Amino acid sequence: MASVAILMGSRNDYEVMKPAEDALAQLGVESDVRVLSAHRNPEQLRRYVGEAGERGIAVFICGAGGAAHLAGAVAAHTALPVLGVPIPSSPLLGFDALLATVQMPPGVPVATFGVGAWGAKNAGLFAAAILAGGDAELRARLAQYREQQSAAAAGRPG
Numbered sequence: 001m002a003s004v005a006i007l008m009g010s011r012n013d014y015e016v017m018k019p020a021e022d023a024l025a026q027l028g029v030e031s032d033v034r035v036l037s038a039h040r041n042p043e044q045l046r047r048y049v050g051e052a053g054e055r056g057i058a059v060f061i062c063g064a065g066g067a068a069h070l071a072g073a074v075a076a077h078t079a080l081p082v083l084g085v086p087i088p089s090s091p092l093l094g095f096d097a098l099l100a101t102v103q104m105p106p107g108v109p110v111a112t113f114g115v116g117a118w119g120a121k122n123a124g125l126f127a128a129a130i131l132a133g134g135d136a137e138l139r140a141r142l143a144q145y146r147e148q149q150s151a152a153a154a155g156r157p158g
Helices: 011-026 042-050 070-075 095-102 117-132 136-153
Strands: 004-008 031-035 059-064 082-086
Touching (some): 004 042, 011 082, 011 117, 059 070, 082 095
Parallel strands (some): 004 059
């Protein structure tokens, strides 16, 4: 069973959201990747979020551009952590989605990450960190990942 749901409003968003899926897979965390629009599939989205427990979902990562209502729509239907990734799909290159995601009203929190693929990767790593709080093996894999990152960044250039 998947423990992280990666949702996006459009098939076109998958290229941006794939780094979240890849980061989770690298750490051995299963994910369920779906296209469910807050605007075009509201009932399917509500049902999917409502059945999250049956799917083993513990964290949601939501990518959306423009008005970026997907993360907020998910957060409205669950008390589970919701991580928002703004997608640079509009003429404003994701700044509109960033503001829409980060400015959630009080009481319905959404953690917001950077615009685009970097934000998606960080959201995947953060989801793993949330899960690692109750999973010593995942915590060890995450620590090893960070050690590898540190080793790769050290040394002489070129």
